[in-house]
């Protein structure tokens with residue numbers, strides 16, 4: 001097999017379903033925005049700040065990992081700041097060869113100044129549109145959809161779900177809940193999920209990251225999630241065997257129903273959900289043909305990119321273009337945009353590019 005270079009991975013089209021807007025700022029942008037609003041940072045040197053985020057997030061605990069977001073959320077409290085962060089996000093993803101991305105953030109965390117929830121969403125969606133246009137000028141095609149997240153410890157999920165539906169024809173393609181998982185089960189937000197189902201809207205739920213099977217079970221069987229944010233602990237329902245592993249009822253259901261797993265390898269190693277990339281359950285889940293997708297989660301906190309996550313998997317599991325194409329098509333099939341629009345990206349962008357790479 002011909003070795004795959006990092007540059008070739010960057011050029012190959014990739015699809016990303018799980019990326020947090022407030023987890024992907026450029027360190028230099030944080031420094032500039034913090035100076036404007038007088039927010040104190042651990043350091044004002046962009047290089048050192050980038051390293052600080054990765055080290056601070058490298059904690060082995062989801063709760064401590066989440067504390068680092070105080071510094072990004074603090075500088076995302078005005079329309080121009082939100083717009084800039086979203087614009088740069090679209091540009092950075094496009095430059096990394098991402099052709100389709102769903103980027104999420106929690107509007108309720110951006111109300112510290114005088115913005116309304118609707119203004120927050122409008123600023124972010126406008127930033128994605130600007131970034132997409134600038135990327136096209138630079139020769140990179142990307143489509144960015146917005147997911148609105150409600151924080152699972154708070155009590156605004158119904159309001160955020162209604163906000164998402166209100167903006168569904170203006171760039172918002174889905175809904176999510178995030179934040180500390182232990183102690184905050186998805187069923188706390190059942191009203192919001194039932195509302196979204198009645199609206200024929202799409203949602204994913206962070207589940208099975210820091211907490212195991214009960215959270216995944218609730219997300220799927222009580223709340224009706226279309227996809228699982230992480231979902232990596234589904235391996236706890238798989239028993240290794242000498243010949244073939246045995247799937248429990250929940251794992252079998254997730255695989256049979258082709259429920260997409262938004263796996264985030266580097267993030268999982270940082271929060272302790274996986275011991276290392278080489279030991280990450282993605283290897284087993286792919287072998288068992290779950291609908292696995294590869295994601296960044298928080299590019300800033302993990303010092304990563306979509307290409308880097310793919311490259312880490314190539315290195316750890318010996319994957320080639322065939323597997324990278326499979327991950328990419330899995331993600332595109334699982335996207336929240338309409339079926340015909342997904343097909344166009346699969347047939348006209350992804351397949352032709354990988355056909356050349358596969359030779």
Ligand SMILES: O=c1[nH]cnc2c1ncn2[C@H]1C[C@H](O)[C@@H](CO)O1
Pocket residue numbers: 020021022023062066069073104105106109149178179180206209267297298
């Ligand atoms: O991996 C994660 N698990 C749970 N919550 C997360 C994760 N990454 C980011 N978040 C939280 C922190 C952000 O402020 C929020 C919205 O993007 O989502």
Ligand SMILES: [Zn+2]
Pocket residue numbers: 018020178206229297
């Ligand atoms: Zn996440």
